[in-house]
Amino acid sequence: MNLFKAELRRIARRRLTLVFGILLLAGVAGLSIIMASISTKGPSEADLAAAQAQADEWNEQNPDFRDCVEDESYFEQNPNYSWVETDPEYEGMEHREACEYFVGGSRAQDYIWTYTFSFEDEAPFVIIGIVVVTGLVMMMLSSSAIGAEWSSGGMSNLMVWHPNRMRLWGTKLGAALTACAAAVVVLAVLAFGLLLAAAALRGEIGDLDGPWWEETLTYVLRTGVLALGMTVLGASLAMLGRHTAIAGGVIAGYLIIGDLIVQMVSMNLSMKFPERLSLYTWVGAWITGRVELQDWSSMTLESAGDVMVITWGEAGLLLGGIVLLFGVLATWSFQRRDAA
Amino acid sequence: MPPIIEISGLRKTYRRSFRQPHHALDGLDLEVAAGQVHGFLGPNGSGKTTTLRALLGLIRVDGGTMRVFGEEVPHRLPQVVSRIGAVVESPQFFKHFSGRLTLQLLAESAGLPKERVEAVLEQVGLREAAKASVKGYSLGMRQRLAVAQALLKQPQLLILDEPANGLDPAGIHHMRELLQWLAHEQGVTVVVSSHLLSEVQQLCDSMTIVSRGRRIVDGSVADIIAGHSGASLSVRVPDAGALPEAAEALKTAKAGVGAVVERDRLVVTGAPEPAWVTQTLAESGIYLSELVTQTKNLESVFLELTGTAPQPGQTVQIGQSVAVPQAAAQSAPAGAPIEAPVNAAPESGPEAEEAQR
Numbered sequence: 001m002n003l004f005k006a007e008l009r010r011i012a013r014r015r016l017t018l019v020f021g022i023l024l025l026a027g028v029a030g031l032s033i034i035m036a037s038i039s040t041k042g043p044s045e046a047d048l049a050a051a052q053a054q055a056d057e058w059n060e061q062n063p064d065f066r067d068c069v070e071d072e073s074y075f076e077q078n079p080n081y082s083w084v085e086t087d088p089e090y091e092g093m094e095h096r097e098a099c100e101y102f103v104g105g106s107r108a109q110d111y112i113w114t115y116t117f118s119f120e121d122e123a124p125f126v127i128i129g130i131v132v133v134t135g136l137v138m139m140m141l142s143s144s145a146i147g148a149e150w151s152s153g154g155m156s157n158l159m160v161w162h163p164n165r166m167r168l169w170g171t172k173l174g175a176a177l178t179a180c181a182a183a184v185v186v187l188a189v190l191a192f193g194l195l196l197a198a199a200a201l202r203g204e205i206g207d208l209d210g211p212w213w214e215e216t217l218t219y220v221l222r223t224g225v226l227a228l229g230m231t232v233l234g235a236s237l238a239m240l241g242r243h244t245a246i247a248g249g250v251i252a253g254y255l256i257i258g259d260l261i262v263q264m265v266s267m268n269l270s271m272k273f274p275e276r277l278s279l280y281t282w283v284g285a286w287i288t289g290r291v292e293l294q295d296w297s298s299m300t301l302e303s304a305g306d307v308m309v310i311t312w313g314e315a316g317l318l319l320g321g322i323v324l325l326f327g328v329l330a331t332w333s334f335q336r337r338d339a340a
Numbered sequence: 341m342p343p344i345i346e347i348s349g350l351r352k353t354y355r356r357s358f359r360q361p362h363h364a365l366d367g368l369d370l371e372v373a374a375g376q377v378h379g380f381l382g383p384n385g386s387g388k389t390t391t392l393r394a395l396l397g398l399i400r401v402d403g404g405t406m407r408v409f410g411e412e413v414p415h416r417l418p419q420v421v422s423r424i425g426a427v428v429e430s431p432q433f434f435k436h437f438s439g440r441l442t443l444q445l446l447a448e449s450a451g452l453p454k455e456r457v458e459a460v461l462e463q464v465g466l467r468e469a470a471k472a473s474v475k476g477y478s479l480g481m482r483q484r485l486a487v488a489q490a491l492l493k494q495p496q497l498l499i500l501d502e503p504a505n506g507l508d509p510a511g512i513h514h515m516r517e518l519l520q521w522l523a524h525e526q527g528v529t530v531v532v533s534s535h536l537l538s539e540v541q542q543l544c545d546s547m548t549i550v551s552r553g554r555r556i557v558d559g560s561v562a563d564i565i566a567g568h569s570g571a572s573l574s575v576r577v578p579d580a581g582a583l584p585e586a587a588e589a590l591k592t593a594k595a596g597v598g599a600v601v602e603r604d605r606l607v608v609t610g611a612p613e614p615a616w617v618t619q620t621l622a623e624s625g626i627y628l629s630e631l632v633t634q635t636k637n638l639e640s641v642f643l644e645l646t647g648t649a650p651q652p653g654q655t656v657q658i659g660q661s662v663a664v665p666q667a668a669a670q671s672a673p674a675g676a677p678i679e680a681p682v683n684a685a686p687e688s689g690p691e692a693e694e695a696q697r
Contacts, residue, residue, distance in 0.1 A: 006449035015436050153432025156398055157489065160426050161450055163397040163417040338399035 003162060007175035016144055020137045021183075028130055028187055032194035035126075039117035039203040051111035058106040068099035075102070119199035120206025123192070124216040128223045128287060130191045131184055135227025138180040139234035139251060145176065146235050147244025156339045169334050173235055173327075180231040184224045222312060223287050229323045236323075236330035254279070270297070273308045279319075286315035342410060344497055344529040345372040345395070350404035352390055352553075364390040365401065366553035372531055372546075377523045379540040379547035379561065380533040383646050387553040388533045392428050392501055408497065422450070425495030427486040427503065435475035439466055439485050442474060447492055460488040465514065479506030487515070498522065498530045504539055512536075516543050541565070541638040551646045561638065568641045573614055575606040575621075576630035589624040590617065607634075 068074040075084040149155040237247035266274030273293040285291040289312045299305030352365040372378045393399045397414035443457045464484040522528040548558040587599035598609040
């Protein structure tokens with residue numbers, strides 16, 4: 001327990017932790033402020049009147065629209081628009097509305113842009129994004145914590161104090177996972193609170209009923225688990241390479257060229273569902289619960305083509321397997337290799 | 341009382357692709373008695389640091405046994421590590437942490453009271469610099485911090501690799517007094533690996549000298565030096581021109597006596613005693629102005645034993661030290677050196693490379 005507390009303190013006292021912590025908190029606060037500033041509950045009467053005036057002015061210069069408005073039988077008598085009255089959209093429309101829709105008249109809303117932040121619809125995705133970014137940051141921090149200890153000689157020092165390597169590695173991983181979990185919880189709760197305040201002030205909260213909570217918590221929980229996995233992966237890579245740069249290089253390399261490889265494979269090989277080679281696809285399936293991949297080559301006029309479904313369970317097995325593989329390799333390496 | 345450290349037949353070979361394996365330890369034996377300051381000496385690449393790293397469980401060995409406090413290591417190291425304080429190789433720390441935080445984290449990890457941190461900072465003279473980050477520390481300050489770290493646990497066995505490295509004269513003096521106080525007043529066993537032979541001579545009670553992964557000699561420092569001194573006499577006469585005649589007189593007076601003229605003096609070896617030289621030369625009509633028994637210091641003994649004495653116009657290469665035959669190494673009594681030829685083939689391997697860097 002003493003070692004665990006010391007490891008947590010070591011992580012917390014690192015300069016990189018402080019810098020990334022401030023950046024993440026500022027990012028969440030800034031995002032909420034941006035949401036609040038661009039969201040409105042609707043245009044003012046004056047804005048509406050000005051937009052309507054602009055629309056009217058434009059319509060005056062549009063002879064087709066003007067003729068349509070003035071002639072109730074415009075669609076019936078004009079052979080170019082004879083199909084309109086059979087269009088399902090036409091049913092129930094007033095004549096002026098039909099002219100705006102089919103002939104192309106301007107409306108007030110065409111000259112006014114409003115965005116209303118809907119907490120119910122958008123907040124879950126923003127929070128998921130924040131948790132993913134937190135996972136990436138924790139991956140960097142955990143790899144840096146392990147890598148820096150190797151390159152500074154601190155690891156050898158620590159091993160002289162704590163010769164049981166498995167206990168040392170387990171404690172370090174435990175501390176990194178605890179730090180990651182704490183960061184995810186703090187940032188998710190903070191984002192929830194700030195976005196809720198932004199929606200209450202400048203947007204709309206919506207109906208946060210039981211199913212909404214269930215779905216949102218499921219998404220966020222799975223993303224949180226993903227962040228924990230990324231933390232273990234970062235630490236394991238640094239333990240294997242014994243340097244932060246090696247872990248960083250592997251991660252950055254994949255992030256940069258991962259999709260490039262998928263595109264090259266899909267272009268050069270006649271492979272079904274090449275997207276399944278990309279980890280992003282599996283990460284997406286893990287977070288959202290399900291991803292459907294379409295085989296465009298098998299699509300015909302009669303058939304929609306083959307579809308591959310990846311569920312969160314399958315994605316969890318693959319992603320968990322990758323994390324487990326690197327974790328086991330790192331453990332074996334730490335146990336067997338000399339501390340140079 | 342059983343030895344605190346017992347190492348027998350320790351072997352460590354570094355294997356690398358496309359290169360000859362390097363035997364860093366080749367059957368090394370080492371014993372350190374309790375309550376002593378023990379020097380662990382050897383040329384660069386002779387296996388000192390490898391031995392200490394193996395003892396502390398940092399590297400795996402290929403053979404041999406090691407015991408600390410009677411417990412077999414590295415298997416039982418977790419049981420005895422709380423009694424061991426160690427600094428291996430150049431002290432390195434996380435550079436953005438302060439000296440105090442570095443020690444606090446280690447103390448916390450081992451459940452030691454916070455007061456120990458302040459106590460050891462005071463003990464090594466870092467109290468004023470404790471708040472500064474380590475990146476601003478000089479080599480000597482880092483060395484002090486490393487020793488402070490080793491002292492945190494109030495160890496019964498202190499293992500220090502080059503503890504005087506980077507220290508100023510006052511720091512070296514302080515370190516010597518501290519280590520001697522720990523050993524002689526507190527009963528701490530101190531093992532010091534060092535190349536500062538004059539310092540070792542002043543500091544250590546006993547020592548082991550190793551070469552190419554094997555022990556050459558061990559015993560008390562005084563006994564080892566005494567065992568290699570006193571065999572030669574320096575003779576001066578009022579007229580330096582009479583030195584060849586004096587040499588001839590001594591050599592003809594007794595078989596086995598050697599006499600060589602070196603500038604304005606005569607170096608005599610194999611004489612039964614100084615009085616015999618005085619008498620023999622007087623009988624030849626030569627009267628002495630000076631007769632000195634030449635005593636060796638640890639440096640000359642070390643260079644002689646390890647075969648690393650520099651030769652005019654030649655540079656001693658890493659790994660160019662005596663190769664001790666295995667049988668000789670095992671049967672050598674304490675204090676008795678092992679006669680072995682100098683092998684001039686330079687070694688390669690991690691430790692040798694490290695030393696070259």
